[in-house]
Amino acid sequence: MNFGKRPHFFRVLAVLLPFTLFPILDKNAYHVDLMTTVGIYVILAMGLNVVVGFAGLLNLGYAAFFAIGAYTYALLNIHLGCPFWPGLLAAGFVAMFFGFGVGIPAIRVRGDYLAIATLGFGEIVRIAFNNLDRWTGGPNGILGIERPKLWIPSFKNGFHVEVWKFSVNATPYFYLTLFLAAVVAYLLFKLSDSKIGRALVAIREDELAASCMGISTLKIKLYAFGISSFIAGIAGSLFAAKQTIVTPDSFDFVLSVLILAMVVLGGMGNIWGAALGAVVLGILPELLRDFAGYRMLLFGLVMIFMMILRPQGILGGQIIKRELHRRAKEIDNGAP
Amino acid sequence: MELFLQQLLNGLTIGMIYALIALGYTMVYGVIQLINFAHGEIFMTGAYLALTMIGILASLFPSAPFWVVLIALLLFSMAGAALLGALVEQVAYKPLRGSPKLAALITSIGVSFFLQNAVMLIYGSKEQSVPEIIPNIRFHLGPLSFSLIQVVIFVTSFAMMFFLTWFVKNTKAGKAMRASAENPEAARLMGVSVDRIIRVTFILGSALAAVAGSLFGMYYGSVNFHEGYLLGLKAFTAAVFGGIGSIPGAMLGGVLLGVFEGLGAGYISSEWKDVFAFVLLGMVLIFKPSGLFGENLPEKV
Numbered sequence: 073m074n075f076g077k078r079p080h081f082f083r084v085l086a087v088l089l090p091f092t093l094f095p096i097l098d099k100n101a102y103h104v105d106l107m108t109t110v111g112i113y114v115i116l117a118m119g120l121n122v123v124v125g126f127a128g129l130l131n132l133g134y135a136a137f138f139a140i141g142a143y144t145y146a147l148l149n150i151h152l153g154c155p156f157w158p159g160l161l162a163a164g165f166v167a168m169f170f171g172f173g174v175g176i177p178a179i180r181v182r183g184d185y186l187a188i189a190t191l192g193f194g195e196i197v198r199i200a201f202n203n204l205d206r207w208t209g210g211p212n213g214i215l216g217i218e219r220p221k222l223w224i225p226s227f228k229n230g231f232h233v234e235v236w237k238f239s240v241n242a243t244p245y246f247y248l249t250l251f252l253a254a255v256v257a258y259l260l261f262k263l264s265d266s267k268i269g270r271a272l273v274a275i276r277e278d279e280l281a282a283s284c285m286g287i288s289t290l291k292i293k294l295y296a297f298g299i300s301s302f303i304a305g306i307a308g309s310l311f312a313a314k315q316t317i318v319t320p321d322s323f324d325f326v327l328s329v330l331i332l333a334m335v336v337l338g339g340m341g342n343i344w345g346a347a348l349g350a351v352v353l354g355i356l357p358e359l360l361r362d363f364a365g366y367r368m369l370l371f372g373l374v375m376i377f378m379m380i381l382r383p384q385g386i387l388g389g390q391i392i393k394r395e396l397h398r399r400a401k402e403i404d405n406g407a408p
Numbered sequence: 409m410e411l412f413l414q415q416l417l418n419g420l421t422i423g424m425i426y427a428l429i430a431l432g433y434t435m436v437y438g439v440i441q442l443i444n445f446a447h448g449e450i451f452m453t454g455a456y457l458a459l460t461m462i463g464i465l466a467s468l469f470p471s472a473p474f475w476v477v478l479i480a481l482l483l484f485s486m487a488g489a490a491l492l493g494a495l496v497e498q499v500a501y502k503p504l505r506g507s508p509k510l511a512a513l514i515t516s517i518g519v520s521f522f523l524q525n526a527v528m529l530i531y532g533s534k535e536q537s538v539p540e541i542i543p544n545i546r547f548h549l550g551p552l553s554f555s556l557i558q559v560v561i562f563v564t565s566f567a568m569m570f571f572l573t574w575f576v577k578n579t580k581a582g583k584a585m586r587a588s589a590e591n592p593e594a595a596r597l598m599g600v601s602v603d604r605i606i607r608v609t610f611i612l613g614s615a616l617a618a619v620a621g622s623l624f625g626m627y628y629g630s631v632n633f634h635e636g637y638l639l640g641l642k643a644f645t646a647a648v649f650g651g652i653g654s655i656p657g658a659m660l661g662g663v664l665l666g667v668f669e670g671l672g673a674g675y676i677s678s679e680w681k682d683v684f685a686f687v688l689l690g691m692v693l694i695f696k697p698s699g700l701f702g703e704n705l706p707e708k709v
Contacts, residue, residue: 130510132517177694184443184509188644189693192686195641203679325637329517336514369525375518379511380503 080261087344088254095243105242108314110354111249112307115256117334117350118343119303122260124332125341126269127296128276129179130187133194134331137167137301139323141308143201146214146318156220160309167305168298175297179290194328201320213319217312220248238313245314252310253347256303260343268295273341326368333371336378339385348387410551415674416667421558421627423666424565428620429643430650430658431572432613438589438653439602439609441509445516446496447617448640449523450489452633454618455625456531457485459538466539477541478560485622486615492523493614494607502603520637528633535632538625561623568619569659572612576655581608589653638682642669645689651702660700 095104116138123131141163148154148162178189201208208214219238226234238244263269271292274282283289312318330353338349353374357367378385429451436444461481465472500519504512545556576582587595588605596602624639625631642665650661665685672684692699 124510128508128510130513177690181693181697184441184513185648185693185697187513188443188641188648189690191641192645192689196683196686199680199683329521332514332517365529366525368521369529372518372520372522372525376500376515376522379515379518380500383507383511 080258080265084254084258084261088250088257091250092247095246101242104246106355106358108242108246108249110351111246111253112311112314113331113334113350113354114253114347115249115307115310116304116331117338117346118253118256118260119300119307120331121335121340121343121346122263122272122296122300122303124335125339125346126264126272126276127293129293129296130184130332131190131297131300132187132325132328132332133174133190133192133197134300134304135323135325135327136190136194136197137171137304138308138311138327139197139201139318139320140170141167141305142312142318142323143208143214143308144305145309145312146217147207149218150214150216153218156218156309156313159313160306163309163312164302164305167308168302171298171301172294175294175301179293179297191325191328194325198320198323201323208320211320213317215317217316217318219316220313242314249310252306256306257343257347263299264343268292272296276341330371333375335385337374337385339388342385342387345385345387349385352386411674412671413552415670417552417554417558417670419667419670420663421561421666422670423663424561425620425624425627425662426639426643426646426666427659427662428565428568428616428623429639430646430662431569431655432617433644433647434650434652434655434658435585435609435613437647439585439592439606440501440505440512442501442512442516443644444501444613445513445640446500446519446523447613448636448638448643449520449527450493450496450614450636451617451621451624451639451643452631452636453492453523453527454485454489454614454621455631455635456527456536456621456633457488457618458482458622458625459536459631461485462539462541474541474543481541482564482619482622485618489614489618489621490611493610493617496523497607497610502606520640524633524636531633533633535630537630538628540629542626557627561627564619564623568616572616572655575612581605585609642682642685645685645692648689648697649692649699651699654699654701657699657701 094107098104116134120131120134123129123134144163144166145154145156145159148159149156154162174190174193178186178193181189202211204210221238222236224234224236226232238248264273271282271287272295274285274287275289275292279289311322315322331350334349334353335346336349337353338347339345353371356370357364360367360370382388429447432447432450433444436442436447458481461484462477465477465480469477496519500515501512504515542557542560547554547556547559576585584595584600584605585608587598587600588602592602595605621631624635643662646661646665647658648661649665650657650659665688668688669681669684673681676684
């Protein structure tokens with residue numbers, strides 16, 4: 073499809089606009105709430121995709137950045153009365169700050185060590201939120217986080233600004249999540265077309281060749297890490313504002329792996345792929361309610377067989393497939 | 409001083425268990441450069457297999473002496489875990505031979521999830537207590553006090569480590585293993601079946617993890633299905649600390665990590681006990697990624 077001068081803008085609009093009809097067509101409040109959670113997963117999966125899909129680095133502590141975002145907004149709101157919108161940005165930046173903090177030392181080490189370093193970081197963050205009772209409420213978490221507010225100009229009885237507050241009703245959250253997902257998707261499409269995006273793919277394909285072409289691989293990888301953490305932070309503040317409560321156990325290793333499974337299933341390196349993976353794995357547990365115990369078993373199997381049978385994921389292109397099975401034919405026997 | 413010695417001893421005990429698990433990580437990394445995430449789950453499965461065997465033996469031979477039960481359950485759990493390890497390698501990792509690390513790493517996380525939840529579905533999600541088969545005898549040596557189970561852990565772990573060192577140094581398979589780790593291409597040209605060696609490595613590593621799992625279950629008196637994750641992570645830390653790929657490194661790394669943790673829990677805070685390992689991991693990765701005994705290999709091009 074040719075969308076003229078602003079292809080990404082219209083592409084994102086074309087894909088996400090139909091979803092605005094969802095709360096109108098399906099009045100079931102539970103379904104709308106579920107889809108809001110799925111929307112948060114979509115944002116997270118798109119964010120993780122920057123590191124895993126674009127840069128080919130494995131971040132196994134992604135839930136930690138999500139947690140940092142959630143706690144940033146929660147703490148700012150509880151102690152300083154910070155409203156949602158500045159809290160959203162603050163959450164993104166604080167998460168990004170920590171992303172750099174982990175990334176700067178970790179990115180220098182070998183690729184698979186990064187996975188372990190981020191995993192360790194994820195555990196440290198969760199344990200820290202759990203043990204720093206004085207600030208974070210320990211295992212009980214933080215309660216009573218303020219919901220977002222909107223300022224709507226009104227011309228009834230002369231001009232004034234009406235404050236409209238979000239409530240338990242999930243529908244406004246659904247639209248807010250959809251809006252943020254659209255913004256993130258749009259910016260990521262722009263990113264993948266930019267110099268940084270191309271450099272990231274070049275690094276993933278062949279780091280040595282990329283650095284020979286004058287790409288500062290360390291810097292570019294760090295950008296990816298920062299952007300990805302920022303997105304997780306935003307998703308975290310959204311989550312905190314929706315739940316109005318944050319507890320450390322919402323952000324465990326299982327969540328990190330779940331988001332990774334979404335990216336892998338949908339197709340690493342593909343923005344819509346990550347989103348699709350999030351929708352599938354987000355809704356699946358609801359459809360398989362009777363088999364709730366088998367859910368995690370299924371995630372494990374998805375990851376194993378996806379890597380063997382279709383490493384590029386549902387929507388992955390041929391390039392990533394070739395990369396992931398690069399030397400399988402050359403070496404038919406034994407280790408690399 | 410008394411606290412110091414006591415925590416040192418407790419740390420050494422758990423360090424032995426870390427070392428046994430770390431050996432599996434380090435050997436697998438040595439031959440196929442894979443961080444085998446599922447290794448912690450093999451450890452956990454080993455603990456459950458031991459629990460099953462204790463149940464079977466208790467109903468069949470209620471009057472058997474404890475060391476017979478101990479040897480039987482260790483052998484059973486080792487055999488079961490070795491089989492499982494070989495199966496995992498065959499089904500999940502072998503098809504990915506030669507693909508980039510990321511693919512195999514993701515697969516190993518998948519295997520880890522699968523095993524963890526399979527065990528949960530089979531044995532239930534509740535923590536299960538391990539019947540006391542080793543008599544609760546305590547020995548006193550000056551200010552120190554230790555139990556028979558600690559003696560068993562030390563003796564068994566040392567025996568396993570000696571066996572492994574002998575195996576890798578002197579047997580044909582052990583030499584082939586070292587050759588494959590050094591240079592798989594050259595090893596293949598020399599007539600080594602690298603595939604077979606990889607399988608042997610998984611079998612050995614899994615059997616050691618099963619011993620660790622059985623001992624761990626008996627030491628703490630309980631097993632649960634998610635303990636493999638944390639223990640595996642700590643053992644991996646130990647392997648990195650000692651220098652991944654190095655067998656003596658894994659042994660020393662495991663023991664040292666156990667000691668750090670024991671002293672940290674005793675002197676600083678037991679609440680933060682689990683964080684020490686990860687902080688140590690971070691430090692090692694930043695300052696000396698090659699570990700204590702590791703070779704400083706540049707990334708292969």
